[in-house]
Amino acid sequence: xxxxxxxxxxxxxxxxxxxxxxxxxxxxxxxxxxxxxxxxxxxxxxxxxxxxxxxxxxxxxxxxxxxxxxxxxxxxxxxxxxxxxxxxxxxxxxxxxxxxxxxxxxx
Amino acid sequence: xxxxxxxxxxxxxxxxxxxxxxxxxxxxxxxxxxxxxxxxxxxxxxxxxxxxxxxxxxxxxxxxxxxxxxxxxxxxxxxxxxxxxxxxxxxxxxxxxxxxxxxxxxxxxxxxxxxxxxxxxxx
Numbered sequence: 620x621x622x623x624x625x626x627x628x629x630x631x632x633x634x635x636x637x638x639x640x641x642x643x644x645x646x647x648x649x650x651x652x653x654x655x656x657x658x659x660x661x662x663x664x665x666x667x668x669x670x671x672x673x674x675x676x677x678x679x680x681x682x683x684x685x686x687x688x689x690x691x692x693x694x695x696x697x698x699x700x701x702x703x704x705x706x707x708x709x710x711x712x713x714x715x716x717x718x719x720x721x722x723x724x725x726x
Numbered sequence: 727x728x729x730x731x732x733x734x735x736x737x738x739x740x741x742x743x744x745x746x747x748x749x750x751x752x753x754x755x756x757x758x759x760x761x762x763x764x765x766x767x768x769x770x771x772x773x774x775x776x777x778x779x780x781x782x783x784x785x786x787x788x789x790x791x792x793x794x795x796x797x798x799x800x801x802x803x804x805x806x807x808x809x810x811x812x813x814x815x816x817x818x819x820x821x822x823x824x825x826x827x828x829x830x831x832x833x834x835x836x837x838x839x840x841x842x843x844x845x846x847x848x849x
Contacts, residue, residue, distance in 0.1 A: 662839035
């Protein structure tokens with residue numbers, strides 16, 4: 620199974636900050652990498668697919684990049700609605716696997 | 727608009743079989759360009775992929791759950807189901823159904839999700 624490791628596990632930031640979350644795969648996955656946002660008590664929501672493609676309706680402040688084994692999700696200017704948990708997920712191989720999550724908290 | 731809705735018992739006894747159903751509206755599970763997935767999340771923890779099925783009936787399962795899990799479909803009701811046998815407390819989680827969409831250049835992602843249903847394994 621491909622292991623997905625996100626860093627950091629949590630971070631503290633303020634409204635307007637730029638934050639970056641990284642995700643590393645245990646083997647190369649090209650650009651078969653998706654990012655999701657999950658709010659408490661809700662299902663995850665797709666933000667980015669194919670490493671850098673923005674899902675329809677997602678604000679442009681979310682940017683994905685990377686290929687191979689190293690990926691990142693950047694939020695250019697944090698909004699109050701963005702303080703929640705983010706997961707990466709590889710779609711290269713079965714079984715599909717997720718990172719352990721990164722929680723963005725208010726500083 | 728595609729919608730998915732999980733249903734099933736919220737409490738299952740240890741050693742018994744967990745059975746959940748996902749009802750899909752706004753799209754057909756017989757569409758060959760999508761697949762249908764179960765994912766779970768223990769309280770306060772991350773997401774775990776359980777398995778998927780295609781309209782053809784082809785299935786793939788998690789390595790750790792393969793011996794206990796079955797995903798099947800009832801296309802006449804536009805539903806797909808999860809059965810997990812011999813459950814223990816470790817199977818307590820919120821269970822989500824989701825659609826695997828996309829497919830361009832092989833890039834698939836979970837674009838529609840159910841709201842999730844909590845399942846507790848306890849006597």
